[in-house]
Amino acid sequence: MKYRLIACDLDETLIRSDRTISERNIEAVQEARRLGVKFVPATGRGYKYLGPVLRLLGLEDREGEYAISYNGAALTENRGNRVLCFEGLPFDTAEKLYRYGLDCEVGIHVYTPDALYVRGIGKDEWEYLAGRTEAFETRERSLEFLKGQKIAKLLYVNTDCGYLRQVEAGMGELAAETEISYSSGRYLECNRKGVNKGRGLLTLSRYLGIDPAETIAIGDNFNDLSMLQAAGLGAGVANTPEEMKPLCGYVAQADYNHGAVAEVIGKFVLGR
Numbered sequence: 001m002k003y004r005l006i007a008c009d010l011d012e013t014l015i016r017s018d019r020t021i022s023e024r025n026i027e028a029v030q031e032a033r034r035l036g037v038k039f040v041p042a043t044g045r046g047y048k049y050l051g052p053v054l055r056l057l058g059l060e061d062r063e064g065e066y067a068i069s070y071n072g073a074a075l076t077e078n079r080g081n082r083v084l085c086f087e088g089l090p091f092d093t094a095e096k097l098y099r100y101g102l103d104c105e106v107g108i109h110v111y112t113p114d115a116l117y118v119r120g121i122g123k124d125e126w127e128y129l130a131g132r133t134e135a136f137e138t139r140e141r142s143l144e145f146l147k148g149q150k151i152a153k154l155l156y157v158n159t160d161c162g163y164l165r166q167v168e169a170g171m172g173e174l175a176a177e178t179e180i181s182y183s184s185g186r187y188l189e190c191n192r193k194g195v196n197k198g199r200g201l202l203t204l205s206r207y208l209g210i211d212p213a214e215t216i217a218i219g220d221n222f223n224d225l226s227m228l229q230a231a232g233l234g235a236g237v238a239n240t241p242e243e244m245k246p247l248c249g250y251v252a253q254a255d256y257n258h259g260a261v262a263e264v265i266g267k268f269v270l271g272r
Helices: 023-034 051-056 091-104 123-129 161-169 197-208 222-230 260-268
Strands: 005-008 038-041 066-069 074-077 082-086 107-111 116-119 153-157 178-183 187-192 215-219 233-236
Touching (some): 023 038, 023 260, 038 197, 066 197, 091 107, 197 215, 197 222, 215 222, 233 260
Parallel strands (some): 005 038, 038 066
Antiparallel strands (some): 074 082
16 A cells, blocks of 8 residues: 555654654654655644644645644644634533533643643643643633633543543533543543544545545554544554554554654555
8 A cells, every 4th residue: 555644643652752753753754755745743732832843844834734733623734824624612512621620620721723721730730741832821710711712622631540531431411512532641632522633634635635545643542543543554652552552553563762653654654
């Protein structure tokens, strides 16, 4: 199979624990691009904060190059961050999620196209965010301060994943209004129902006239699973959770700190 597009998660997949991208990964991406293969970051981050990553990969402000962000809520062309598609949370759903998070005493992130607002996060989470994205602290007990603005997604923060599962179990009817996924061993992510990275990949493939069978998706966690299942080849890195690995078409021997993305590109695109 000749692959024409690679959609790749960033944190814990392409980006190492020291928040850098290895030269091995950069070289593999650039070699694939020289063959005409598109490389598309697919991330939970907002597109506004992808500049440093796109710059390293030679994709910053480039026409005809794209990014999937907010777990699929936004599809943008890198040239001027031109928004092609945005499917955020309805305000009423976001408000209910926010209030439920307050009741559960979890940290909360609220993403708009322009900013990330956080409430109730600790020092560990501030350190985790540093160098990844800018965040503004709020102490509001309602999202009324964002009324009229677009809300891309909302997530809950707790490093006890078992507790996050309990939070999900207690959502009741609210869960039916929400696309739920998990990432980074600390986040329960909430998107608009039906919005995920897989849908983002299929939307972009259709826009570019690329058969989904000609795509590769690379990821490490459950917020990537829809994308891995939508792609022609879904590849997990070695640090993918064990319960998710059987759902991957390929599992790299390397983890995110040791060139897993380069391994996948080398094997399936460069023929090494």
